[in-house]
Amino acid sequence: MDKATSSAEILRSQIAATEEELGRLKEQLAAVEAKEAEDLNRLSMQEKPGLVTQGNWPLELEEYKRYGRQMIVPNVGIQGQLRLKAASLLIVGAGGLGCPAAAYIAGAGVGTIGIVDGDIVETSNLHRQILHSTAKVGMKKVESAIEFLASLNPNVRFIAHNEHLSPQNAKEIVENYDVVLDCTDHPTSRYLISDICVLLHKPLISASALRTDGQLIVLNSPPLPHGDPSGGPCYRCVFPKPPPAESVVSCGDGGILGPVVGIMGVLQALEAIKLIAAGKLTAREGEKAGEASMLLFSANSNPPFRSVRLRARRQKCFACSKEGGLTLESLSSGSLDYVLFCGVTTPVKILEPQERIEAREYERVLNGGKGKDHLLVDVREKVQFDICSIEGSVNVPFSTLQGNRALAADEKPLWIPQTLPTNAPIYLVCRLGNDSQIVVRKLKEIGLDKDGRYIGDIKDGLKEWKKQVDSSWPEY
């Protein structure tokens, strides 16, 4: 019996000890659960504005997520990101360069972005101007661009300038920004933007593109006052003399591949982000310009990229040297005539009225049974002729008649068929009726009209052919 009593005693004490242990575990669990609840509570309070209990971060939580991938790149970091947020940047031109540049700059979180452009979106823009969509044809480019960019990054403040940059508005617009991107398409705007950036001490990132080639230059960086040789060169230091006006080719005339101008715009965005993140918007005490360079891109060349070293500021530069005559007053007052400086192209007008025929008159020649006894020469470049041409016309590209390849006097060109009577008329045609006039003059100079042959052009070219004769003509 004693044995049974002692076993029961042992079991009772074991149960008591286990129950005590169980109680302790329950207490511990309760403490852990209470702490978890408290932590959860604190976290949810942090997300509510005004209830922050700890952590005073300089960016919004969403911004850490949005920019995290670029902030962890050593050259950017949190300081670079804060500089981007504090910066204001002006994009002049919302076209083939400005669109890709703006997309990356807005994406990167530059705090304020201004866009200058007075144009509206056209169908021929869409293959390269990636912020504009088909539905936006007819809309102002600046508004179309900002609509896209605001949906990409609502943190950015966008400022619309629905006008072209001019000597009159340049100071007022540019002075509010830290850095400028030249995404325009004409020599006059290139010189104007460079000049105003020199005068207002703004670094300038300039790019251009045509066909399969592009150029990129960072100018006026560091943006020291004019006369300080330590500042970066300006556009006039690199190209003091504008190209002759008649040699300037636009993307509309020369053509452009979307990715080529896209590459150049993206490179502008990269240079802007590098400059801002590194804190180089203003010159530092005693700072000297590094070696300025121009990056050349040629899609069909090997290697496709080349970097050439540029001069420092030109000693006699009109804009950035001490001797130069550029002042804010002379620029704003319009006494500096950029149009005159770069030259003006007026429509070619070298033929007499009797040397030109209307498109509908030529149609009568074509259908009047005399069709065999004339020659229609289309002087557009072959790539354009291949797209569309008038039946029976022969293609003699304008470029093949230039310079040393010009026609020699008294030499019958090979493209005139042997069977063509020497007095049969020759008509010239081109896209708009400029080049055709020049060729008419040349053909007369070499004496092709000496047997009483009529030589003339179709007035206003194939543009009028579409209007007057063939509405199905594919205008490109």
Place this chain on the structure above:
Amino acid sequence: MSTSAKAPPGHFKILYFGPAENHTSITSENLPAPLSVAKLFSTLEKKYGGIKTNLLESCLVTVNLEYVDIPEDENDEGMVIQEGDEVAIIPPVSSG
């Protein structure tokens, strides 16, 4: 264009960028070296009539990827382009 190929002995290579090609119809060629840069424009003018005023005078010219000043007087001294050098004619492109 095969711009990476070296010029043959006694020549330098000249590259024509962008709109320069419209005047020359080629993107690069080899010309006899040595040649002073002061005589570069007149040498090209003989080959491509009209190229001096229509193109070269507004261009940036580099030798071995470094800008060079073209003296106004072609009898001026100035640097001499040597055999094997690479010269580039870079016209301003303003479109975009």
